[in-house]
Amino acid sequence: MIGLQLYYPDQDLFEINRLLERFSQLGKPIHITELGVSSSTQKDESSYFLEPTGLWRSPWSETIQADWIEQFYTICYSKNYIEAISWWDLADGGSFMPYGGLLNRDLTPKLGYDRLKELLKQWNH
Secondary structure (H helix, E strand, C coil): CEEEEECCCCCCHHHHHHHHHHHHCCCCCEEEEEECCCCCCCCCCCCCCCCCCCCECECCCHHHHHHHHHHHHHHHHCCCCEEEECCCCCECCCCCCCCCCCECCCCCECHHHHHHHHHHHHHCC
């Protein structure tokens, strides 16, 4: 098994796809063991990285995070050698990436959580 941590929020998804394809040539199942992108451009004193890194299309927002999540998971779902994906921060507040959770600090779902939930429902019909 190959474990990958993917904290490249500013990297083009084509590049991430190429990275996955290169690792697939080793003939081992792949687990994305850590993954996350921000949902805000604001500084977050409670996260490991105080400020969001990178830029993907536009400044980070819940919509941009949700779009990134949808596209990333869709790419991964299309590859039979990817067996698992672990989003690192479930909720904001003491997270690794600033505002990198799928839930807000009060545990209400963000748009990215809802979008991922809908994708999983479609794929597991």
